[in-house]
Amino acid sequence: MRKIWMLTCLLVLLFTANARATDIMSFDIFGPGQTKVNILVLPARGPNGAGSTALGTSFGNYVQSDIGYLPFLHLAYLNEILGGDPSKGLKADDIDFKPLQLGRIDLVMTIGSRGSDIEARVYETYTRKLLVGKAYSQVDAAGLPHVADRFCAQLMRVLTGKSGFFDSTLAFSKRVNGGKELFTASALGRGLTQITRDGGFNVSPSWSKDGRHIAYTNISDKGHRLGIWDRAGRFSHLRKFAGNIAISPTYTPDGRIAIALSLNGHAEIYMLDAAMRPGKALAPSWGISVSPSFDLSGNKMVFCSGRLGGPQIFLLHRDSGQVERITYEGTYNTRPSLSPDGRFVVFARLTGDGQRIFIRDLVAGQERQITFGPGNDEDPSFDPDGYFVSFASTRNGGTKIFVTTRYGDPAKQIPTGPGDAMAPAWGVAPALD
Numbered sequence: 273m274r275k276i277w278m279l280t281c282l283l284v285l286l287f288t289a290n291a292r293a294t295d296i297m298s299f300d301i302f303g304p305g306q307t308k309v310n311i312l313v314l315p316a317r318g319p320n321g322a323g324s325t326a327l328g329t330s331f332g333n334y335v336q337s338d339i340g341y342l343p344f345l346h347l348a349y350l351n352e353i354l355g356g357d358p359s360k361g362l363k364a365d366d367i368d369f370k371p372l373q374l375g376r377i378d379l380v381m382t383i384g385s386r387g388s389d390i391e392a393r394v395y396e397t398y399t400r401k402l403l404v405g406k407a408y409s410q411v412d413a414a415g416l417p418h419v420a421d422r423f424c425a426q427l428m429r430v431l432t433g434k435s436g437f438f439d440s441t442l443a444f445s446k447r448v449n450g451g452k453e454l455f456t457a458s459a460l461g462r463g464l465t466q467i468t469r470d471g472g473f474n475v476s477p478s479w480s481k482d483g484r485h486i487a488y489t490n491i492s493d494k495g496h497r498l499g500i501w502d503r504a505g506r507f508s509h510l511r512k513f514a515g516n517i518a519i520s521p522t523y524t525p526d527g528r529i530a531i532a533l534s535l536n537g538h539a540e541i542y543m544l545d546a547a548m549r550p551g552k553a554l555a556p557s558w559g560i561s562v563s564p565s566f567d568l569s570g571n572k573m574v575f576c577s578g579r580l581g582g583p584q585i586f587l588l589h590r591d592s593g594q595v596e597r598i599t600y601e602g603t604y605n606t607r608p609s610l611s612p613d614g615r616f617v618v619f620a621r622l623t624g625d626g627q628r629i630f631i632r633d634l635v636a637g638q639e640r641q642i643t644f645g646p647g648n649d650e651d652p653s654f655d656p657d658g659y660f661v662s663f664a665s666t667r668n669g670g671t672k673i674f675v676t677t678r679y680g681d682p683a684k685q686i687p688t689g690p691g692d693a694m695a696p697a698w699g700v701a702p703a704l705d
Contacts, residue, residue: 301344301432301659309378312348314359316383328385334420343681348377362393364400372397392423403430417462436657443477443486444673444696461687467501468508479699480523487521487529511548520563525570532562541575555588555595563607567614574608574617585619598632607651611658618652618661629663631678642680655698664694
């Protein structure tokens with residue numbers, strides 16, 4: 273793939289110096305109700321408005337596929353517009369916005385291509401304002417999906433102030449040669465890469481907050497071991513602890529690791545120091561405690577525990593040591609994931625229809641179901657913005673990874689190649705080496 277030079281020769285100005293912020297379309301995807309924005313991607317054009325090159329057409333197809341993962345955007349189609357394509361070129365002066373307004377189109381995107389260069393713009397149809405404008409040079413077919421992802425990340429950032437979905441990376445387990453190894457890919461399934469070859473079963477990955485390491489559990493004939501994969505060196509360290517359990521390791525925001533160990537006969541959660549030595553148990557009890565998850569402050573930790581009988585979700589306030597029960601419904605609640613702001617926790621619950629994903633608002637004290645099968649849905653994980661939720665599901669046969677939102681929007685499958693994929697963990701995309 274040739275190197276992609278991302279140029280800013282087209283401005284990404286959202287408004288002029290004297291324009292008011294209220295003039296710009298934006299909405300709060302984290303609010304109680306989601307705004308649906310209709311967007312139309314016009315056919316790509318070649319030089320001087322002529323028919324597009326294959327590169328421009330493919331770029332438009334990738335963009336529309338990306339938009340399909342964003343439930344607050346609704347793709348409109350050209351056959352819905354009276355008179356067909358209302359544009360003669362890429363700029364606002366080349367577009368007749370009236371039929372777009374009549375068709376209730378909120379945003380319109382134009383695409384231009386010349387050789388290996390691509391231009392893309394998004395306008396508000398009611399104000400004619402340019403929201404996003406980008407030019408990309410030396411783009412080849414192999415790099416085209418990445419370019420489309422970058423453009424959609426910019427569009428999402430302009431509309432919502434967030435772009436974690438496109439700026440994130442998934443780690444997950446896949447079945448390989450009778451065991452399980454870890455793989456990584458973008459949230460859209462790009463760049464699928466096997467990163468471990470330890471043998472046995474590698475499970476429960478957790479990203480460090482800087483995206484440079486993954487902690488996980490390796491289960492083999494040598495017992496349970498903590499694995500730490502180093503992105504810079506592309507290798508893993510495996511470490512054995514006393515006892516026969518070492519599961520669900522999780523990075524804290526300050527780069528430490530919390531892990532469930534059986535140092536005293538049953539699994540409890542311990543914080544490891546810089547030398548990987550466990551300190552005192554966090555939220556100790558007679559019952560098993562596993563699956564820690566932290567907010568960005570590191571002060572709140574949700575976890576699964578059997579201290580009251582069947583597995584339930586609890587919250588530890590680390591500053592006070594207070595433990596609060598979170599789930600009261602159901603007899604089998606597992607695998608919690610805490611949103612970065614510490615307000616929401618998603619988890620898997622065994623219901624009469626199988627495993628389903630639920631979310632609880634810790635402030636409002638309200639709980640609701642966000643996946644509905646068929647099959648089993650489990651292993652939820654929040655994205656870095658706390659808006660999207662990835663999970664593993666058997667709804668389409670085998671086990672695959674899907675993504676929904678904390679509002680329970682229709683789930684979309686993430687491409688992970690052949691074979692079962694499970695236990696997704698969301699992290700920020702690390703800076704390029």
